[in-house]
Each structure stands twice: as structure tokens, then as C-alpha cells.
Amino acid sequence: MAVARIAVVAGDGIGTEVVAEARKVLDAVLPGIESTEYDLGATRYNRTGEVLPDSVRDELAQHDAILLGAIGDPSVPPGVLERGLLLRLRFDFDQYVNLRPSRLWPGTTSPLANVKPGEVDLTVVREGTEGLYVGAGGVLHRGTAAEIATEESLNTRHGVERVIRDAFDRAERRERRKVTLVHKTNVLTHAGGLWARTFAEIAAEHPDVSTEYQHVDAASMFLVTQPQRYDVIVTDNLFGDILTDIAAAVTGGIGLAASGSINPDRRFPSTFEPVHGSAPDIAGKGIADPVAAVLSASLLLDHLGHPEQARRVSEAVATELAGRKPGQPVRTAEVGDRLAGLSR
């Protein structure tokens, strides 16, 4: 029997290149993974008009995890693949924990003058199935002077509680054991109240975890001025979207950022993917950095119950990055080979 069955959605542009390296590393560190490739993304959409056929969705559902490269191309109207594929997977597979760690790795540099490598190590636990992402809302009198458009943020105790619990569980396993709730309770009083009350209750069950609350505007500022202060941040879907990009920016850019859209119960597969896009400008040249894809594979290993292998992969990345000279060009396959060797 295979140690794990994963679906590989390499996707578009550099997606195929970086996923190949992530596969290399996975095979090196955990032999016996069975993988199936799925052709989804802009190329398929342009060829067939299909985004995610139900039959493919059902096949994906049979896997332990999905490894995704990057989806998207300027030729596809904005939103089609995001909503039809990425968000659909998050919702259909109940991927309620959107996990985005940010570390300022030794060997890399932050755009922030006063932050040194090694000082930032935070993880954002972003809710993935509720909030403003549900698509509720509408448009009336479209195209006229009387037009109104609404967007509704839906938040349930069920959804808020489970993601906050996950954040506390993760904090329990970390050194600093601190959870920061980010919301905008002074303006979004309805949803903010639910988040704040639920947070307070779960915090009371975790006396060994320290907690704080920040408004999203303040947190956005502090991520720029003092990113060191954060350990685990838990927040809603939209705030998480914004905060994780700021966190990525201050820790060397989305080129290094990994993410997991996780269904912690494992009733459905979780998706692991680099935060960066398909980068059509550098696609096919063999110069894309596979580090974010490899770190996503490390998250995948951890999620599937192989923490030791996950650690070896992330340590390989640490060694790789520490050894890079500033400005040194990257060769995708060489980096993958090195990381596979280091992880073994």
C-alpha cells in the first residue's frame, strides 16, 4: 500500500517546474508516495472551457492531499480560476484552516531595515470557508445610477470555533505559545463579537497560551514595524488574505511563502501550494525558485502525519537559503536536487 496518495495539480507557468522539484523532494524523504497528475488551470480552461469538472473533483476527493503548483494566466478572465478552482476546493473540501507560516530565513533579507534573519517566525491561521468569501450578496439596478451592490460576511460559531481551536493547538506546539486574534471588533461588531467571545472562551481552556487582540489596521502596521512580536495569528478569511501577504512581504517576498488549505479532520484532502503565482514571464526558463513549493510539500508531510520528514525538508531549505549568495541566480532543477539530497 502507498504511504500516501497525492493528487498533483502542477497548473500553469512555473507551476509545473516548481512542482516537479517538490515531487523530487517528497520522493527522497518519503519513498512510496503514489501520485496522480491532474491537468487543471489556464491551459485546460483555454483548451476545453472546463475549470473543475465534477468528475475530477470527485477523483481529487479520493486522495490524501493535493499538491498544487500555480494556477493562472493573463489569457483567462480574472476570477474564473480563482473561484472555480482554488476557492471551490477550499469550500468543497471544507479546508477551514488556511495555514501560512512566515519565517525570515537566515540567508535571506527583509525589506525592513531593523529586522534580522531568524527574528521572525510567525504563522497565520486564516479561516478558509466563511466570511466574505462565501459569495453572498448581489447587485440591483446594475449599470444605472440607482445601482447597489452588497457583499455579506457570514460567520458561524461552528466555523469560528474550529479555526480558533486549531490556532491554539498549533500554539501549544510552538515555543512562544502566543495567539493574536486579529479582527475589527470596533466596527464589525456583529461578527467581531462572535470572534472575540469565542476566542476568550477557548483562551480560557489554554491557560499556558498567552493571548492578545489587535484591530486589523493596527496589526497591518505592526507586521511592518515589529513582525517579531507575532507567534500565531488567527483571523478571518479576508483579513487573513491581507495579513499573510504583508507577512510574506516582510519576510522576503511571496517567492518563499508556502501555504496549506487544510481540512484538519482529514475527511477531505488538503491542498498545499506556494503563495506565488504562475509567473508567465519567467516560465519555461528553469530559473523559478522551487523553495516555496518545497516548503508547501513540508506542510503536506506534516499534515499527513510525517513531522520528522517535514522537519528534514524545512531544514534542507534552511541550509539551502543560508548558502545562497545575494543576487545569485537560481536554477530550478539544481535547487530541487540539492534539497532532495539534503532531505534524504
Add this chain to the structure above:
Amino acid sequence: MAVARIAVVAGDGIGTEVVAEARKVLDAVLPGIESTEYDLGATRYNRTGEVLPDSVRDELAQHDAILLGAIGDPSVPPGVLERGLLLRLRFDFDQYVNLRPSRLWPGTTSPLANVKPGEVDLTVVREGTEGLYVGAGGVLHRGTAAEIATEESLNTRHGVERVIRDAFDRAERRERRKVTLVHKTNVLTHAGGLWARTFAEIAAEHPDVSTEYQHVDAASMFLVTQPQRYDVIVTDNLFGDILTDIAAAVTGGIGLAASGSINPDRRFPSTFEPVHGSAPDIAGKGIADPVAAVLSASLLLDHLGHPEQARRVSEAVATELAGRKPGQPVRTAEVGDRLAGLSR
């Protein structure tokens, strides 16, 4: 007849101290302003339980503008003064342009390593009367496992169009003439569509203004990695709240950031205030930096039709900041005296 009638709401903590200096500068640069002080904020709330009595609101409405110091104290439950006073003024007085310029002044330093003084000069035109700030939404089955909480973002063609028009008008008066629309059209398709279509129409009326669109997550990142790229940013109420704090952070902090909640029609008074809070920890010591309050006074002058005086005040600030030694402590009254002298 007075050249202008302004209501002064000094507020709490350092609010009173910095407003005194802003008044000094206003008197120096535009003699004959008539001003009335209004006691509002945490101190009044704690004494009387009142936030903004209707009678006071009606008196405020009789002024040309409101100069506000800072509102808030830890003794007041979060949200009470924000919603009852600050947001109420924005809504009651139809202050639909929330204007927040960010400049990296010579003499100040950015937390960003690669950004030099003089390189950043952007202004955010944030919608102030719609979106998620309207308070629409509710809570059902509160405190139970079945609880749901909603927040609704309301956007009208009326509201979106007028603020986008204002942004283009401001861009027309600037050197680079560029407007960036920030939204999240790939997820918030209903409101995003209204914003994007309206933006495209108004852009077509301004062929001399260049335009771009960015998703809010990307813009948050670019504000950290390349703040130089922005000229005028127009965005909705909540995105504007977040983006302006990031912009303030990368240009030396909210200690220097000014803002105006503007009713461009002048049917109602506009409010001008520093972005910083009441800073109870340093209140009463005479060491608060009045620069943000003085820059807010400069926005006030511009709004009331005194662009030459506004320019003199902001040039005085430029001179003041350029002359400061790094780490040099600030004496509130001395800075105010210097700025008044320089503006005269």
C-alpha cells in the same frame, strides 16, 4: 466676519496638547479664524455618559470644519467613542472622502531599507460612508452553538462614483497623475464589479490620468516593497482603513500621519485629525509631537479654500522635520512655536 468658523474637539490625552499647537499655526497663517471648543471624548463620557448629544451635533454642523485632536481612553469600552463620535460624524456629515496623504519627509526614516526620504508621496482616497462600516448585519442564536453573525457591505453607484471622481480630481492636480483602484474583485464580485465598472467609466473621462487596478492583498504587499509606485489610491472604507495604516507605517509611523474626513460639497463640516491616538502614556508631559495635528490643519486650510496657506504650513513641517536630529526628544510647544513662525 470670521475667515472661517471652526469647531475644536481637542479630545483626550495628547489630543489637547497637539491641537493647541495646530491652533497656534492656524492663527499664525490665517488670522481671523473663529473657533469654539467642544468637550467630547472619554473624559466627558466618563463624567456624563454622553458621547455626542444631538444638540452638540447640531452646533458642530454650523461650523466650516472640525479640528479634532484624539479621542479615546482605556477606561471606555472599545467601540463606544469610535462609533458614537468618529464614525457618527463621518456618516451624519456625509464625509465621503477620507483623505490620508503619506509622505516620507526628508529628515525622517522609513522602516524600509531601500526607501529614501522624498521617494514616497502618495495619498489614499478612502470611501467614508459606505461598505462594511454601515453597521448592517446581525447576530442570531447568540452565545449558542448555532450562533451566526453577519456583516453586510453596502455599496451604491452614488457613493462609489463620487469618491472615485474625487480621486481623479485630486490626481489631476498632482504631478504624476496616476490613480490605483484597490479592491478584491476576484472574490467580492458584486461590489468589486460596481467599483471596477465605475472606475473604468470615470477613467475614460480622464485620458490624461493613468490608471491601474490591484487586489487588496497585492497592494498591501507592494506598499511594503515598492511604496514609491503609488500616487493616488482610491478604495473602499475597510480596505482604506488597512492600507492607510500600512502607508503610514512605511513612511515613518502614524505619529506623522494626518487625515481629513471630508464632505467635498461643504454642505457639512469636514473633520481633520491626526491618525494617532490619545497616547495616555505620554499625555500631560509636553512631549507629544504635534506634527500630525499641524499637517491635519494644513489639510483643513486646503479644504476651506486657502491652498497657499496650506502649502506654507506643510513647507514649515518639511523644514522642521529636515532639521531634526535622529532621536532628538520633541517638546510639543516648542515645535508648535517653530511651525507657527515658519508658516507666517
